[in-house]
Ligand SMILES: O=C(O)CCC(=O)C(=O)O
């Protein structure tokens with residue numbers, strides 16, 4: 001796999017009305033994100049998160065399944081077997097310098113070991129916040145993900161990425177992991 005094949009972009013994955021509806025529907029039920037073994041680790045991640053499933057958001061989840069199937073078929077061709085985690089909505093606040101330091105999504109837990117593909121959708125309009133860029137480092141230098149509302153970026157879950165410190169406003173994102181047998 002070449003570095004330029006390490007990510008894929010779908011510009012209009014969700015329409016603006018759906019992005020708004022998700023933000024307005026879930027903003028009030030968000031908790032502090034960034035727990036490492038049960039401890040808050042705000043130096044690594046400072047954001048609020050919540051989760052939704054197919055029962056709560058059937059249309060959005062259907063759309064995610066279709067997007068993942070398409071992009072995996074056309075770009076990655078990974079062996080994916082399930083969605084073992086609900087979809088996550090995160091909020092990064094400028095007044096708290098919301099951020100998420102460089103990390104890979106593949107972790108040690110049973111479920112994090114099985115993460116293979118990560119999808120992030122930008123829910124906020126770029127003029128709603130400053131900083132807060134999603135950046136990927138697939139090959140030794142980082143690239144900025146597109147910021148346009150509704151755009152989706154897909155990358156192998158092992159690829160290093162971060163959310164730069166947010167310095168003003170609020171940035172909302174949607175993250176979905178797709179799982180399968182660990183890479184071998
Ligand atoms: O909010 C984002 O843009 C990325 C979130 C992320 O990297 C994660 O939840 O692992």
Ligand SMILES: [Fe+2]
Pocket residue numbers: 103104105161
């Ligand atoms: Fe991540």
